[in-house]
Amino acid sequence: MCSDSMAAVLGLIAGSYEQVTFGYRVKTDEPEWTAKAEFTHHAHTASISAAAASERFVVTGSKDETIQLYDMKKKIEHGALLHHDGTISCLEFYGTSHLLSGGEDGLICVWGTKKWDCLKSIKAHHGHVTSLSVHPSGKIALSVGTDKTLRTWNLTNGRSAFIKNIKQNAHIVRWSPDGDKYVVVVKDEVNIYDLETASVTATMKNPKRISSVKFLNNSILAVAGDDENVRFCDLGKEKWVCEFKAHENRVKAVDSFEMEDHCVLELESPTLLMEVNTTARLTCLAVWKPSSVQPPAEELAAPTTTPQELIQELSKTKRVRIAAEEVILEDESKPKKKKKKGVGKKTTE
C-alpha cells in the first residue's frame, strides 16, 4: 500500500427517475466513510439519463432534452445547454476544456466549457446515439448507435473516420485508459476490440444484461448489470477475476476513482466503505473530485508500427485543442498558450 495521509473529500453525484440530482459529500479519511447530503438539484422536468463531472462542473442530461450545469465551486446552478432534440443519452468530459454529449436525436455535440458554446454538432448516427467515448489523446471519439454501427470520429474536423457495421445495437462503448483497446457492450456481452486491427479479440459474457462498465485500470473492467453483482473482468486473461454483491437488485451504474492511499487494486473481496439511501430510483452516477481530476494522457501506449493511418496519426502528436471550426494539433514541444482566467457566462438559450 502507498501511504498518504491527505484528508480527502469527494462528491458522489446520482441522477434519478424522479428528476432530482443528489449530491453527497463523502469524507474518506476515516476507516468508515461518511456521506453527507450536500445538495439536491431539481432542474430537470423529466428523468435524468446521464451524468458526468469535471473538476468544476457537474452536468446532467435528461429525457427533457436539456443538459443542466451545476457549478461545484460556487455551489449554484449554472444554466442549461439546449441543443439536442431528444433524450440526452451520454455525457463525457474531455479534461476540463470540453464536454461531449450524445442524444437520441442522433447528434454528438462538442461543447467548450469556457463559454459553454456548442463548438460542433455532428450528425453521428441514424437513430439514437447510445454511447460515446473520447480517446485519451483527445483526437478521436468512438460512438455507437441504434443504426447498428460503431463510428470513429476525427475530433479535429468533426468528420467520420471509420464506420464499422457491428450488426447489433450496442449500448456502451469505452476506451481503455491507455487507449490501445476499447470495449463495446451489446446486451450481456462485452466485446473487446484492439485499436490496431479494429476487430474483436475476445468476448466476455455476463449472466445478465449489462448496464454499466468502468475500466479500473488498463486491463481490469468492472461490469454491472441487471443483477445484484458487480464483476471484474481481466481483459488480458479473458477471465472474470472477481465478483461481489453490490446491491439488493439490479445495478444501474458503476464508477471508480483513484485515491492516493488506496492505490492498490484489491481483487479479492472489496469492502463496503459507505452506502446512502436516497429513497429515489437512481439512474446514473458520477464522481466529482475537487482537484485531482485525471489530466488527459500525455503519452499513448498504442504501438506506433501499425498499418493504419489513424494509429500513426494518434501517436504523432500528443495533444489536441478543439477550436471553433478547426482543431489545432499541438506539439508538446511548443509552449502552451496561457489559460484564460474564469469561466464564461452560462446558458445557451
Ligand SMILES: *[C@@H]1O[C@H](CO)[C@@H](O)[C@H](O)[C@H]1NC(C)=O
Ligand atoms: C490492474 O490491476 C490488477 C490488480 O491489481 C493488476 O494485477 C494488473 O497488473 C493491473 N494492470 C495494469 C495494466 O495496470
Ligand SMILES: *[C@@H]1O[C@H](CO)[C@@H](O)[C@H](O)[C@H]1NC(C)=O
Ligand atoms: C430506503 O429508505 C426508504 C424510506 O425510508 C425505505 O423504505 C427503504 O427500505 C430504504 N432502503 C434501503 C435499502 O435501506
Ligand SMILES: *[C@@H]1O[C@H](CO)[C@@H](O)[C@H](O)[C@H]1NC(C)=O
Ligand atoms: C483528422 O483530420 C485532420 C484534418 O483533416 C487530419 O490532419 C488528421 O490526420 C486526422 N486525424 C486522425 C486521427 O485521423
